[in-house]
Amino acid sequence: MVSFTAREVRDIIISMLVIAVIFAYLINGRNINENLILLIPSLLVAVGLGFVLHELAHKFVAVRYGFYAEFKMWLEGLIFALFTAFILGFVFVAPGAVYIHGEYISREQNGKISIAGPLVNIALALLFLVLTPFVTKNPTDIMGFIFGTIVVYGFIINSILAAFNLIPLGIFDGAKVLRWNPIIWGITFVVAIILAVKAYFGIY
Template sequence: MKVSAREGRDLLIAWLALGFAFSLLYVRGITPTNMTDVLVSDLFVAEFALSLATVGVAFLLHELAHKVVAVNFGQHAEFRADYGMLALAVAGGLAGFLFAAPGAVHHRGYITPKEHGLIALAGPLTNVVLAGVSLAVIPFAPDIGQRGLFINVLLAGFNMIPFGPLDGATVLDWSPVAYAAAAVPTIGPALLLFFGV
């Protein structure tokens, strides 16, 4: 699987921007007068490293899973960062509310509805696997494990909502049965995590 120079740059920038945005969200009390001091503090540096290792990896492996499956089906596929949304994520982190849509894998070439559905499903299922890995890591590295579990459960569930450009809508268009089966390990844990359903 090839990664172009532009794609590599976009992946790196999206990873760093997401890590930075989530660090701003988790380190409270940043003001224009203390921003420089906070950004070079040990607390912020540690939070940035934690966010890169969890949030950044969760988002980017989700997108790369789409690419791997698309390429397997003969597609030309590349990740493209959405710089406007990345800037919004950083601004949101400062404001204490974050919506992150770092970009997407764009693919082209002929595919069947089933192949399109499987490409869409690859991202959320990757987050399910990463959530399982994070759960296993909790006894050894609680910060990484808990943050990884939270973000991967969130991403898997959110992306399987059958609406608009989200992965769930593509999967449902392909197969309601496949969608229902995928909703159990994706949307189910997210509902449990957030609402105790």
């Protein structure tokens, strides 16, 4: 059974809020105005969920294998992300990670735990992509603006997150998946790259 500690819930909420504020500030052209207030709740769904659900997917699979897993906020990473966004004008977000404790984790278990995060991002990206025909371009429609922001940036960020995390190097999820099953890694990575390329060249 998956359970959450009070500290874990706190860390998840703080991470999502910080991520939402950072992306809202940058997407709003580094301006603090009324649009920023509208963007924050939209990006809390579009971006915050993408980051946090990615990590929680690792947790759920790890717990299913009988390991203890807990999400821990990386305070220094969040502070660095705020600094790069508000001072330098770009984003580098590393809100935290799921720490897994167990006596022995096999290559297969590690691969499946690792691929769970990118798969969630791919699923979210596809969901947002399916919703794009319902996005309105009427600038006076507030609810349409909020929905459109969630859909467009939800697709873009989740596509990029999936591709980025599947890079088969170092501590990235992709390296662990590749060691477990190169074919599954290859298929997943290709799908993520296709989505990321579409996100780069435009969702419409």
